[in-house]
Amino acid sequence: MKPDVQEITLHTSGRLSRLLVGQSHDQLDRYLPEGKTVMITDDHLWDLYPALFKGKPTIRMGTGEKVKTLQTVEKIYRELIDLEADRSTFLVGVGGGIVCDVTGFVASTYMRGVSFGFVSTTLLSQVDASVGGKNGVNLGGYKNMVGVFNQPAFVICDCDMLSTLPTAERLSGLAEVVKHGLIGDAGLFAFLEENVAEARSLARTAALRMVSDSITLKSAVVTRDEREAGERRILNFGHTLGHALEKVCGISHGEAVSAGMMFAVHLSVARNLIPRTAADRIEALLADLGLPLRIDARPEELLDALRRDKKREEDRLFFVLLNRIGKAVVVPLMMDEVARELGIYYT
Ligand SMILES: NC(=O)c1ccc[n+]([C@@H]2O[C@H](COP(=O)([O-])OP(=O)(O)OC[C@H]3O[C@@H](n4cnc5c(N)ncnc54)[C@H](O)[C@@H]3O)[C@@H](O)[C@H]2O)c1
Numbered sequence: 001m002k003p004d005v006q007e008i009t010l011h012t013s014g015r016l017s018r019l020l021v022g023q024s025h026d027q028l029d030r031y032l033p034e035g036k037t038v039m040i041t042d043d044h045l046w047d048l049y050p051a052l053f054k055g056k057p058t059i060r061m062g063t064g065e066k067v068k069t070l071q072t073v074e075k076i077y078r079e080l081i082d083l084e085a086d087r088s089t090f091l092v093g094v095g096g097g098i099v100c101d102v103t104g105f106v107a108s109t110y111m112r113g114v115s116f117g118f119v120s121t122t123l124l125s126q127v128d129a130s131v132g133g134k135n136g137v138n139l140g141g142y143k144n145m146v147g148v149f150n151q152p153a154f155v156i157c158d159c160d161m162l163s164t165l166p167t168a169e170r171l172s173g174l175a176e177v178v179k180h181g182l183i184g185d186a187g188l189f190a191f192l193e194e195n196v197a198e199a200r201s202l203a204r205t206a207a208l209r210m211v212s213d214s215i216t217l218k219s220a221v222v223t224r225d226e227r228e229a230g231e232r233r234i235l236n237f238g239h240t241l242g243h244a245l246e247k248v249c250g251i252s253h254g255e256a257v258s259a260g261m262m263f264a265v266h267l268s269v270a271r272n273l274i275p276r277t278a279a280d281r282i283e284a285l286l287a288d289l290g291l292p293l294r295i296d297a298r299p300e301e302l303l304d305a306l307r308r309d310k311k312r313e314e315d316r317l318f319f320v321l322l323n324r325i326g327k328a329v330v331v332p333l334m335m336d337e338v339a340r341e342l343g344i345y346y347t
Contacts, residue, residue: 004205006212010151010219012133012226017151019131019219021212025052025094025119025158033090033115038083040076040103041094042067045121048164052094052119057083061102068098068137070146076106087111090153096122096169097129100152101144104135108150117154122165123173123202124253126157127180127214132222132235143243149227157215159207167290170202172254174289175238179261180214182282183234184221186326188213193281196288234328236311237320238264244305245295258291266345267333268321278325299342306338 002022010017018031039058046053046060059079061067080089091114093103100118107116120130136147162170177199181189191209192199198206218235225232242260246253265282268274283293306317316332323329 004208006208008212008215008219010131011223012151013149015151017133018154019157019215020154021126021157021215022159022208023156025049025121025156025161028052028092028119028156031117031154031156032092036085036089037092038080038085038089039092039094040099040106042096042099045095045099049094049161059083061099063098065098065138065143068102070137070139072102073106073109073137076102077110080106080110085110085114087114089114091116092119093117093152094119094121095125096120097125100125100130101135101147102137104133104150104152105137105147108135108148113150115153117152117156119156119158121158121161122169123162123207123210124169124176126155126159126162126211127173128176128218130155130157131215131218133226157211159202159204159211162202162207165202168252168254170200171289171291172252172257174199174210175254175257175261175286175291177210177214178282178286178289178291179235179237179257180217182261182322182325183237183320183328184217184326185213186324188217189285189325192289193285196285200289230330233318233330234320236318237261237322237328240264240306240309240311240317240319241302243309244302245297247305248301249295249297251295255292255295258286259293259295262286262293263342263345264319264321267319267341268323270341270344271321271331273329274322274324278322281325294345297346299339299346302342302346303335303339307335 005022008019042063091107093099118130120126133151136144139145238257238261241263242256246256
């Protein structure tokens with residue numbers, strides 16, 4: 001084992017999940033139970049890391065949101081039946097958030113549920129998607145409409161695998177790391193400010209710190225509120241407008257979250273929750289990491305997308321704002337206030 005490997009445990013609903021930060025994917029066998037294992041991955045990972053699948057039955061799926069569907073789930077069920085997988089079979093998802101979300105859903109439903117684990121291979125899935133037990137697929141153009149809460153037995157976060165990540169995928173993960181610093185870890189935020197180049201290039205030491213601090217924060221939040229009845233909502237910081245931007249402008253998740261966080265920062269300044277100097281620090285860090293601060297969009301279109309947000313409650317939308325760097329607060333905003341601030345911010 002590498003000397004800098006760290007194990008964080010997540011306890012929820014009587015289950016224990018082992019989160020292994022910095023562990024190498026070639027140590028996978030140590031975490032597998034006796035008996036049959038089936039691997040699930042996407043075509044990219046299959047091509048990039050062939051040794052990981054050698055000698056293990058592997059089910060492959062395509063890539064991108066378009067394959068995160070019930071059709072893919074059914075295809076995997078059928079392949080599991082062909083492989084004679086039974087209730088004692090262990091499933092391992094190897095990939096980013098899409099493979100992990102699909103694998104977790106398949107494992108939770110195949111034969112009423114089998115055990116599963118992940119080798120998480122993108123920064124976004126290591127700091128966010130593979131931790132917290134949300135599994136599911138998209139339906140009819142709506143993201144993550146069908147799913148379950150269920151924790152994997154383990155998640156291997158091999159930071160060395162991040163070296164093959166394309167830039168857009170790095171940026172998506174970095175946006176989530178900044179989010180974690182802003183909502184709950186001022187120390188992580190300061191670390192990013194002081195180590196921008198290392199963070200941006202995902203140098204091993206910086207990657208380990210970002211993944212470990214993010215997982216520690218997210219695990220603590222999820223332990224207190226697994227099913228998003230309250231506190232877990234702070235993890236949506238930047239995502240309310242972010243999802244609208246993603247939909248309206250067709251930009252990447254990371255770009256959308258970054259610009260969405262800046263709008264939430266604008267709202268926080270407008271409500272005198274944080275000073276302008278804090279907003280300037282946040283803006284500087286996002287820009288230094290190569291993330292966009294603002295995306296050109298028409299406020300009316302964004303408002304329309306926000307009205308269709310599944311988290312809207314009648315005339316109110318819950319926005320996550322900042323009390324300070326490292327502390328988030330969930331605030332219900334009336335739609336007309338959102339409309340007014342969008343108008344101010346986007347002119
Ligand atoms: N379950 C949750 O709590 C949660 C949280 C956040 C996001 N998500 C979901 O995660 C998904 C996005 O995840 P993602 O950003 O990891 O995307 P992804 O899974 O689509 O991976 C992005 C791309 O990178 C490739 N890739 C993966 N690892 C690689 C590596 N090491 N080297 C080179 N290429 C690699 C993949 O093949 C894919 O083409 C979304 O569907 C989102 O809804 C889930």
